Amino acid sequence: MLLLISPDGIEEALACAKAAEHLDxxxxxKPDEGSLGANFPWVIREIRDAVPADKPVSATVGDVPYKPGTVAQAALGAAVSGATYIKVGLYGCTTPEQGVEVMRAVVRAVKDHRPDALVVASGYADAHRVGCVNPLALPDIAARAGADAAMLDTAIKDGTRLFDHVPPDVCAEFVRRAHASGLLAALAGSVKQADLGPLTRIGTDIVGVRGAVCSGGDRNAGRIQPHLVAAFRAEMDRQAREHAADVPALN
Ligand SMILES: O=C[C@H](O)COP(=O)(O)O
Structure with missing residues (x-):
């Protein structure tokens, strides 16, 4: 499982660079613009320059409206600025067809510029609270659009977590559907160390984290701390070892 950490600017990106050996x-x-809030192109560029060259930089394009042209142009902006993972939060899409339309436009805009960039279609575990597409629809949306990964995050950061809205067995189905379509499965949403066991067992490819590696566990007032990134990774590694030891026993 890969660890994705979300800094809000150059200062926290430097904290990530200090902990580079522990993250992927x-x-x-830009958390103050929403759960998948988009940052400025110059910040993406500055962060690309500041983190080790072997660490991919991802950028969120925002909690986007159902406006394929607007979103495609924003996605290209993130790619031109140096991001090689382009994440789109399908906040304003109320049907899978709308999600496919937006994501197809993003895939074309990004891959015409940089064919090796990875496009991530993100939905929301708490979709029922904001009126967007059902979490389990994301793998199919991503696959039909030619994206590389399906993701879930939480839209409303009120302390509730991924598993409060999409329990582990439903997340497992999300991962299964993503893998059946040849996609990576990424999961996030106020994930804590205690969630890493189930996330590992269901075969999650990427776990996305911010609050859990910020001081005080606070994604808004806290700052990313290298020692918390290291501790989070240590628990991921422990869970991976435990899972590897369990698998033969189950066969
Ligand atoms: O992409 C991952 C998010 O930044 C997760 O943030 P969070 O752990 O504070 O919910």
């Missing part, structure tokens, strides 16, 4: 993807975000 640096995900540029």
């Amino acid at each position: 993807i640096v995900d540029v975000k």
Whole structure:
């Protein structure tokens, strides 16, 4: 399982750089503009320059409306700025067809510019609270659009977590559907160390985290701390070892 950490600017990106050995993807975000709030192109560029070259930089394009042209142009902006994972939060899409339309436009805009960039279609575990597409529809939306990964995050950051809205067995179905379509499965949403056991067991490819590695566990007032990133990774590694030891026993 890969660890994706979301700094809100250059200062936290430098904290990520200090903890680079413990993380896999640096995900540029602007949390005060929403759960998948988009940051400025110059911030993405600055962060790309600041983190080790072997760490991919991801950028969120925002909690986007159902406006394929607007979103495609924003996605290209993130790719031009140096991000090689482009994440789109399908906040304003109320049907799978709308999600496919937006994501097809994003895939074309991004891959015409950079064919090796990975496009991530993100939905929301708490979709029922904001009126967007059902979480389990995401793998099919991503696959039909030619994206590379399906993701879930939480739309409303009120302390509730991924598993409060989409329990582990439903997340397992999400991962199964993503893998059946040849996609990566990414999961996030106020994930804590205690969630890493189930996330590992269901075969999650990428776990996205911010609050759990910020001081005080606070994604808004807290700041990303290298020692918390290291501790989070240590628990991921422990769970991976435990799972590896369990698998033969189950066969
Ligand atoms: O993409 C991952 C998100 O930044 C997760 O943030 P969170 O752990 O504070 O919910």
